[in-house]
Amino acid sequence: MSLQAPRGTRDILAPDSARLRALVEAFASAAELAGYGQVVSPMFELIEVFRRVGEATDIVSKEMYQFRDPGDRHLALRPELTASLARAFVQHRPTLPWKAWYEGPQFRYEKPQAGRFRQFNQVGAELFGSDDPQADVEVIALAWRFCTGLGLRKLRLAVNSLGDRADREAYLAALAAYFEGRSAELSAQGRETLGRNPLRLLDSKRPEDRAVVASAPVIDDYWSEAAAAHFGAVLAGLEALGIPFERNQRLVRGLDYYRRTAFELASDALDGAQDAVGGGGRYDGLVADLGGPDTPGVGFALGVDRLLLACDAEGVFPAPSGAADVFVVDVTGGGEATLLAEELRRTGVRVQRAFDGRSMKAQMKAADRSGARWALLVGDDELADGVVSLRRMRGHEATASGESIQRQIPRAAVAAEVARLVAGSTGDGSTQ
């Protein structure tokens, strides 16, 4: 193979692409049900947008696709969408609260693995302009409702609070001091992490580190009264809604802008290191960091590709059927098929046909495989008599009516008759 999709990217072909679209549509309706409106933002931004929100994180420091355009602007393909949304908020200053959802590809220069791509899709939602813990609850509930609505059952919701800015800094200092004191017990890589960001050590998977982490200071002791009250209200809200969650004192998220609430959704159906399907939290300082008025916000993003992997693993959310309603078999040259197909498609019927003047046997075979419920047969006899043979395909037998497998109908009545049949059999639209 000579040319192929760039590393970490892929083509999503027919049944899978329909499934992806169905998932996005499911998210759209869940989000809009809760009053979130879609934002379609640019695929690339001035690099400052991302630099300002996460200079210390790998995502913006070394995983960004960046380039200069012909006008010498320094741009980056978006590695995440919360920053873009915050930028859009600052630019447009919509009335509060501003509730927005989004979907689309994002780009990170990483080594690809299963469930990790250089171009990947996320869906997400953000709520700007409210401090209310009920806002956190609404956002988490939206993520939960959507995921369980897909049919996923083996989901774990982990929640934590990182406290306010001052709490977080005090905790970070205490954590650093603690780890410094026991740095001899840490793994070599753990010591490196300590130098960069002690918080990250909390979710280390190395046994040496875990032993040290086990008796590390916990964030709870550093919460301000307000932050503690906020978190308590969030947990109470989740309980009131019957959303199961587990408190994870070690949960820290990948981006540094989180304050107070942080949460993560993981799937037990996914094995390996990539079991997180999404997460989010509160980012009360983010808008200000981007030059806007001090505005609180809370939101989340879900990895579409991983969600679909999880659906595969749980055997839920199948691809929608691409089956045709009708297959036109024309052995008179194909012109009739063109006319019939177009006529029927104009009435909203899904029509498939063959090309290249293939034999009746071959066309019937294709009709069978297309999943069509009916075949319309046009041969020399039909053409001469001004009729079309309507045949019910095997596997799509009539339910109770005593209608014959095949019958002739006048050419002029085809559209009306097929429309009637299709409308009357919307039963099993999801033949897989």
Add this chain to the structure above:
RNA sequence: UUGACCGUAGCUCAGUUGGUUAGAGCGCCGGGUUGUGGUCCCGGAGGUCGGGGGUUCAAAUCCCCUCGGUCAACCCA
């Protein structure tokens, strides 16, 4: 960025002490008499053995490089 395993027809894979025209199943195409699908039978198309270089009389098979995939670390969706 580090390490491990892997890369043969559209798909899933056989094919190692290196040796004649590289195989199977599925899929695809055609046929099994006059215009009808599944199964069955027969036939056919389709492969730079990921790519490049090297060793050798001879390489899919050995060596090096490279690209790609998978897994793990790192990081994260």
